[in-house]
Every structure is written in structure tokens, then in C-alpha cells.
Amino acid sequence: MNQLQGKNIDMPEGLEKEKYQKELKKQKDKKKKIIRDYLIMSAIIVVFVMLYFVFPAKGEVSLKNSWQFFIEMMEILPAVTILIGILSVWATQEMVTKYLGKESGFKGFLVALLMGTLPAGPLYVAFPIAKALRMKGASVGNMVTYLSVFAAIKLPQLLMEWRFLGWKFTLLRFPITVVLIYLMSLVVDLIFKKTEKKESM
Amino acid sequence: MDLSIYVINGLVLSILIFLFIKDWRKTIKSLKMALSSFISLFPSFMILILAIAVLLGFLPQGFIKSYLGSGSGYLGVFSAAILGSVLFLPSIIAFPLAGSMYHQGASTMVVAAFITTLTMIGLVTLPLEIKELGKKFALLRNGFSFIAAITISIIMGVVLK
Numbered sequence: 038m039n040q041l042q043g044k045n046i047d048m049p050e051g052l053e054k055e056k057y058q059k060e061l062k063k064q065k066d067k068k069k070k071i072i073r074d075y076l077i078m079s080a081i082i083v084v085f086v087m088l089y090f091v092f093p094a095k096g097e098v099s100l101k102n103s104w105q106f107f108i109e110m111m112e113i114l115p116a117v118t119i120l121i122g123i124l125s126v127w128a129t130q131e132m133v134t135k136y137l138g139k140e141s142g143f144k145g146f147l148v149a150l151l152m153g154t155l156p157a158g159p160l161y162v163a164f165p166i167a168k169a170l171r172m173k174g175a176s177v178g179n180m181v182t183y184l185s186v187f188a189a190i191k192l193p194q195l196l197m198e199w200r201f202l203g204w205k206f207t208l209l210r211f212p213i214t215v216v217l218i219y220l221m222s223l224v225v226d227l228i229f230k231k232t233e234k235k236e237s238m
Numbered sequence: 239m240d241l242s243i244y245v246i247n248g249l250v251l252s253i254l255i256f257l258f259i260k261d262w263r264k265t266i267k268s269l270k271m272a273l274s275s276f277i278s279l280f281p282s283f284m285i286l287i288l289a290i291a292v293l294l295g296f297l298p299q300g301f302i303k304s305y306l307g308s309g310s311g312y313l314g315v316f317s318a319a320i321l322g323s324v325l326f327l328p329s330i331i332a333f334p335l336a337g338s339m340y341h342q343g344a345s346t347m348v349v350a351a352f353i354t355t356l357t358m359i360g361l362v363t364l365p366l367e368i369k370e371l372g373k374k375f376a377l378l379r380n381g382f383s384f385i386a387a388i389t390i391s392i393i394m395g396v397v398l399k
Binding site (some may be wrong): 067071074075077078081082085088092095096097098099100102103105106107109110112113114115116118119120121122123125126127155158159160161162164165167168171177180181184185188189192193194197198200201202203205206209210213214217218220221224225228229232 | 267289296353360367
């Protein structure tokens with residue numbers, strides 16, 4: 038992810054020298070972190086295999102689950118990372134700020150809402166998308182909206198809810214959830230604004 | 239879920255083709271960034287997946303049903319919300335489970351609290367959320383989601399008696 042920040046350096050906006058060096062250091066740290074993540078992952082896989090031999094019955098279930106989750110992730114991760122790549126190269130700061138920034142108001146909420154309802158897999162894949170949008174100028178409140186809608190009321194999930202819990206349940210939960218997500222985004226935005234002011238004073 | 243996967247992948251693919259025709263250099267650059275973010279995200283997601291799979295593997299069968307079935311009233315809502323926050327279930331398992339409980343007589347409030355916290359809050363995904371979006375953001379979002387989920391389920395319980 039930070040590699041893409043580094044690559045922004047040769048873009049027309051340009052960063053000052055100091056910032057450039059900071060970016061370089063950040064990139065190095067990032068690389069170390071990635072290597073560490075791969076090591077942790079390998080360690081967990083080893084533990085997983087050991088568990089499988091110690092508790093074969095439970096291991097069977099865990100293995101089946103993890104395979105299912107793995108497929109679920111691999112079906113969506115390439116699309117998500119390509120989306121992040123496109124976003125970081127093509128979307129300008131002005132564009133994202135205009136539609137999702139601090140001044141975007143209710144329109145920004147609607148944009149975030151629409152984006153969240155699009156089908157796109159489990160919640161955790163939305164975190165890096167939200168991060169990329171934040172770096173391009175999206176407001177905190179709108180990212181709360183995006184993630185919450187993505188989590189609770191995205192379209193394919195609503196269809197499931199309809200099927201298993203009935204239309205009354207689904208049609209009632211949807212509007213109430215939208216209203217509460219809106220309130221939540223306002224409150225979190227406000228808290229961020231207040232603490233930011235304090236920090237700058 | 240299958241159809242939505244085709245839709246999103248098709249959508250991303252058509253955007254990619256469109257952008258490639260527009261400016262292939264820029265699009266190659268996007269793809270390079272996509273690859274580097276794939277490399278950096280992959281281990282975090284794998285760790286998460288394995289942790290959840292082990293957790294579910296060791297959860298006794300029928301635990302969720304008996305846990306949710308035992309509570310009723312506001313206390314039931316609260317404990318359902320706690321369980322929903324801690325657990326992570328893919329919707330393909332979660333909704334049929336919630337549906338069968340609902341038809342067996344679990345209250346609207348309890349089912350709504352479970353579904354809403356299950357989808358919106360993730361204790362298992364919290365470390366990843368903190369890593370990507372910062373501690374303050376992640377804690378505030380999850381905290382307020384809990385309050386929102388309780389509110390949603392109480393309103394639903396009152397309306398859908």
C-alpha cells in the first residue's frame with residue numbers, strides 16, 4: 038500500500054525533499070512489516086497443521102472452514118486490489134474530496150451509501166479500500182458510512198436476509214439501519230473534528 | 239453470493255479495459271500498485287482467515303443456537319449482541335442459522351441484534367481494521383456500531399411485535 042504513496046512522488050503534485058526522504062523511510066519500514074507478516078502467517082500455518090494432527094475431528098472442520106474462507110477471499114481480493122490501484126492512480130485528490138470530502142455533506146453520505154451497497158465480499162476487504170479513499174481526501178464520517186453499509190446492508194446480503202428472515206424483517210431493518218448509520222457517521226465525524234482542533238491548538 | 243462475485247469482477251474488468259484503451263501507461267501503473275497491495279494484504283487476510291477457521295472449528299456444534307435460544311427480553315438482546323460482536327460468520331452460514339432460529343420462535347429483537355452486530359462489528363477483524371485505518375477510527379466505529387445495533391433491534395422489536 039505505501040509503495041503506491043512512494044510512487045506518487047514523481048507525480049505532478051510533487052512533494053518536498055524532506056517529505057520525500059520520509060516517504061523513503063516509510064517504504065523501508067513497510068517492507069519490513071510485510072516480511073514480518075509473512076513470517077507470522079507461516080508460523081500460524083505450522084500451528085494450524087499441528088492442531089490438525091492433535092485434534093483430527095476439529096481440525097477437519099477448521100480445514101474445511103479455512104478452505105471455504107480462502108476461496109471467498111481469492112474470488113474478491115484481485116478485484117479489490119485492482120480497484121485500489123485504479124483509485125490511487127486515476128482518482129485525483131480534488132475528485133475524491135469533492136464527492137466524499139469534509140464539505141460533501143449529505144451528498145457525500147449518499148455517495149458513500151451507494152458505494153457500500155455494491156457487492157464486494159467480506160468486510161475486511163473494504164478496510165484497504167477505505168484507507169485508499171481516506172488518503173485521497175474522503176472524510177471520516179463518509180468512511181464510517183461506507184464501511185457500515187458494506188457490513189450491514191450491502192445488496193447481496195439483503196437478498197439473503199429476505200430469503201431467510203422474510204420481507205417484513207428485511208424491509209424494516211434496512212431503513213432503520215440507514216438512519217442509524219447516518220447518525221453514527223455524523224457523531225464520529227464530529228469527534229474527529231473536535232480532537233483534531235485540540236491537537237492543532 | 240455467486241452472482242455478486244461475477245458482477246463485481248465483471249465490473250472491475252470492464253473498467254480496466256476501458257481505462258487501458260484510454261491510457262495504457264497509467265493503467266499498467268495501476269496494475270503494478272494492485273500487485274503490491276495484493277502482496278502486502280495477503281498475509282494479513284490469511285492470518286485472519288486461519289484464526290477464524292480455528293475458532294469456528296473449536297466452537298461446539300449447536301452452541302450458537304442454544305446460546306441465543308436461552309436469552310429473551312433486553313438481556314437476551316444484549317447477550318446476542320455480544321455474541322454477534324465476537325463471532326465472525328460468513329453470511330452464507332449466518333443467515334440460514336438466524337432464519338431457522340427466527341422460525342423456531344426466537345424474538346425479532348434477538349435475531350436483529352445478532353445479525354446486525356455480526357455483520358457490523360468484528361472483534362476478530364479489529365486488529366486488521368486498526369492496522370489499516372487507525373486505532374481511533376476502528377474503536378469509534380465498532381463502539382458506535384454496537385450502540386446502533388442495540389437501538390436497531392429494540393426499534394424492530396417494538397414495531398414487529
